[in-house]
Amino acid sequence: MKLFHKPEPVVCGDCLSHIAFIMDGNGRWAQKRGLPREAGHSAGAKNLRKIVTACRDRGIRTVTVYAFSTENWNRPKKEVDGIMSLLADYLDEAMRDKDKNKMRVRVLGDLKPLSEDLIWKICDLEEATAGFTDYTLNIALNYGGRQEITHAVNELIAKGVTEVTPEDISAALYTGGMPDPDLVVRTGGETRVSNFLLWQSAYAEYAFTKTPWPSFGERELDAILKDYCGRQRRYGGL
Numbered sequence: 001m002k003l004f005h006k007p008e009p010v011v012c013g014d015c016l017s018h019i020a021f022i023m024d025g026n027g028r029w030a031q032k033r034g035l036p037r038e039a040g041h042s043a044g045a046k047n048l049r050k051i052v053t054a055c056r057d058r059g060i061r062t063v064t065v066y067a068f069s070t071e072n073w074n075r076p077k078k079e080v081d082g083i084m085s086l087l088a089d090y091l092d093e094a095m096r097d098k099d100k101n102k103m104r105v106r107v108l109g110d111l112k113p114l115s116e117d118l119i120w121k122i123c124d125l126e127e128a129t130a131g132f133t134d135y136t137l138n139i140a141l142n143y144g145g146r147q148e149i150t151h152a153v154n155e156l157i158a159k160g161v162t163e164v165t166p167e168d169i170s171a172a173l174y175t176g177g178m179p180d181p182d183l184v185v186r187t188g189g190e191t192r193v194s195n196f197l198l199w200q201s202a203y204a205e206y207a208f209t210k211t212p213w214p215s216f217g218e219r220e221l222d223a224i225l226k227d228y229c230g231r232q233r234r235y236g237g238l
């Protein structure tokens with residue numbers, strides 16, 4: 001009898017410390033199956049749990065996921081409410097499992113327009129996980145790269161700064177103090193950035209796949225990581 005073994009995961013701790021995902025394709029995944037778009041977001045949230053664990057198993061210390069953009073408010077209220085409710089569930093679960101996961105969770109974005117309940121959950125979870133510094137999950141929520149840069153510059157102006165350096169802006173972003181992403185993966189077939197980590201991705205590598213986010217699995221993650229590890233990042237040099 002022939003035995004098939006699951007291939008060993010690609011371990012990336014040394015060459016990749018920060019991976020970011022544009023989790024796109026939930027709606028089309030659902031529509032293709034005759035399901036409402038909300039079912040796609042639900043399947044996407046389930047996959048988020050799986051991929052965050054998979055990244056951690058591969059030694060990647062920081063994972064950033066694009067959960068809701070500043071432009072996603074333009075969707076029907078029912079869909080927006082569904083996404084917010086899934087996010088609330090995710091935060092509850094992360095709070096419940098924090099001592100098992102030992103993962104810092106941070107939310108990047110403008111929290112003000114979110115519901116009070118969600119804001120409390122975010123603040124509580126950020127505080128409760130602040131000590132877990134080995135692994136970090138950033139959830140970009142009501143996040144837009146242009147909004148983030150504008151916010152950072154306004155913060156600097158409010159402090160009385162009259163001339164800014166790139167380092168000042170980096171430090172004032174929601175990601176201040178974190179390493180820039182090494183690799184940004186977009187699922188769902190579109191080859192655009194959609195206002196995600198505009199400043200931080202100046203020298204990021206990109207990987208685009210047609211696979212919708214709910215179907216994106218470990219095997220494809222490993223193929224992307226293997227490809228990434230073979231790239232030469234030159235940063236404008238030779």
Ligand code: IPE
Pocket residue numbers: 023024025026027028029067068069072083188
């Ligand atoms: C990404 O999936 C999730 C969010 C933007 C919140 P979409 O909902 O954009 O799915 P598609 O791109 O319409 O398939």
Ligand code: IPE
Pocket residue numbers: 022023024025066067068069072190192194
């Ligand atoms: C980007 O996906 C935002 C998230 C994945 C949260 P969108 O579906 O909103 O992006 P566009 O509209 O295709 O550019």
Ligand code: MG
Pocket residue numbers: 024025026188
């Ligand atoms: Mg989309």
